[in-house]
Amino acid sequence: MGVNDTGNESELTSSTSKMNLEMLQKIFxxxxxxxxxxxxxxxxGADRGDNYTAALFRLTLKGHTPSSDGSKKLRWEKTVICKRLPDCKVKREAFKSETLFRNEVEFYNTIMPEFLAFQKRKSGSGNASEIFTAVPQCYLAQDDLVILEDLRVRRFSMPNRQRGLGMEQMKVTLVELAKYHAVSLAYREQHPTEFKKLISKISEGIFAKANTEWYKNYYGILTKNAIQMVTQTVPGKAEYADKLKAFVKNFFGNMVDLVNKDTKLSVICHGDCWTNNILYKYDDKGSICETYFVDFQMIRYGSFALDLSYMIYCCTDASLRKTNLQNWLKIYHQQLVKSLxxxxxxxxxxxxxxDLLQQIKDEFKECARFGLGTAMDMLPISTCSSEEAPDLYVSASEGVxxxxxxxxxxxEDCRRKMTDIVMELVDGEML
Incomplete structure (x- = not known):
């Protein structure tokens, strides 16, 4: 799982446009x-609608190794995922891609290696299944380029973006998320000075006060659309639209406040827990045997419940939440206890x-609005077809x-899901 065990990184070019065989040879x-x-x-490496803040490519490397006696060449092949900043400067600026990319570089170069070393020191002969290692191997993370193992080779697959997460997927994902958060919580308690250094290396990618004007029109359109969807779906129940209007009146400010809330259960969040960033491996019987997270560009220091509310409200149907929400919080709690x-x-x-379970329930209730806020952004993307999704890779003219x-x-699916979330939060006194 070593990060940057790739030789001397300083010898590597930082420009992806100069990627060549010599560079790849040095990495491996x-x-x-x-x-x-x-x-x-x-x-x-991705279809339209799957990724917006970085360009994703799959590299198939082909080569050889000499046989033990040197008499013949043995074929060697490896596929890796290459993640780089969009070539177009306008696109990079639009999505604040450079800030987000730096976050992921810090995650693979600094945060994850420190978390792995900490777990190794603390676990001793303990149960390895409670350890969090569910991220792809990183071969290189620098400047505008990250190279990762291709999990597809190990038979991992991405869930259907439009269908969202089902029961089994939710259960196993909550377990891994609890493991990840537990490492953060324990490290923060036992190494407060070092933890502060870790969080100083990352930046809030979206909901920073400095971004208020930049995203004003973007979120203005999304919130207007959300109000329209709710009003059209339940026209005779004005209380739902009224509560939503009150929340979005200062939408960006409310979201900034939520991500900046420092609590006893604040962690280094994954930050982008939706279907496209969670991969599953299935056994021969069709059951999930491994769950991995990818894409750590949106990592932030904040309440664990930011991750939970994001995933639950952006990736599940109301019918599942109605009968399983409290049980999901218990599943998360049980694993958090084990890992802690x-x-x-x-x-x-x-x-x-x-006491911990009650803290989890209280904090989730407080942060449920964050799930609603992210759903306004994610549901239009996750419910549309690939053909309808905006294409990041279409060249944009260089300009301001x-x-x-x-x-x-x-x-229709988006309208239904958005309305379900608003009604659920209002009825549950969370909005």
């Missing part, structure tokens, strides 16, 4: 020193396990950078 020199890379092929016990910090955070425009036509 320490990992697989006997391999000679002869060629590579590049193909698209292993890491030695359970007593630092609560008087007992029931402008805020992003992702005007996706609303559809």
């Amino acid at each position: 020199l320490k990992i697989e020193p006997d391999v000679i890379i002869d060629s590579y092929e590049e193909s698209k 016990k292993l890491l030695g910090s359970l007593e630092d955070l609560c008087t007992d396990e029931e 950078p402008a805020p992003p425009e992702l005007n996706v036509p609303t559809n």
Whole structure:
């Protein structure tokens, strides 16, 4: 799982446009020193609607290794995911891609290695299944380029964006998310100075006060669309639209306040927990045996409930939430307890396990509005077809950078999901 065990990074070019065989050879020199890379092929790594803040490509590397006696060449092949900043400066500025990209570089170069080392020190001969390692191996993370293992090779697959997450997917994802958050909580309690250094390396990618004017029109359109969807779907129940209007009157300010709220259960959040950033591996019987997270560009320091509310309200149907929401919080709580016990910090955070469960419920209720806010952005994208999704990779003319425009036509599924969330939060006194 080593990050940057790739030889001398300073010898590598920081420009993806200069990627060549020599560069790739240096990256894999320490990992697989006997391999000679002869060629590579590049193909698209994401469909339209799957990624907006970075360009994703799949590289197929082909080469050889000499046989033990040197008499023949043995074929070698590896596919990797190459993630880089959009070539177009206007696109980079629109999505604040450079800030987001730096976050991911810091995650792979600094945060995850520190979390892995901490877990190794604390777990000893403990249960390895409570350890969080569910991220792809990183071969290189620098400047405008990140190279990761291709999880598809290990038979991982992405869930259907339009369908969202089902019961089994939710359960296993909550378990892994709790493990990830537990490491953050334990590390913060036991190494407060070092933890402050970690969070100083990352920046809020979207909901920073400085971005208020930049995103004013973007979120103005999204909130207007959300009000329209709710009003059209439940025209005879003005209380739902009224509560929504009150929230969006100062929408960006409310979202900024939510991400800046520092609590006893604040962690380094994943920040972008939706279907396209969660991959599953299935066994021969069709059950999920492994769950991995990808895309750490949106990492932020904030309440654990920001991740939970984002995932629950952006990725599940109201019918599932109605009968399972409280159970999901219990599943998350049970795993958090297990991992915190292993890491030695359970007593630092609560008087007992029931106290922790109540903290989780209270904080989730407070942060549910964040899930609604992100749903206004994500539901139009996640419910549309690939053909309807905006295409980041279409060349834009170089000019004055402008805020992003992702005007996706609303559809019936989007209207239903948005209205369900608003009604659920109003009825549950969370909005």
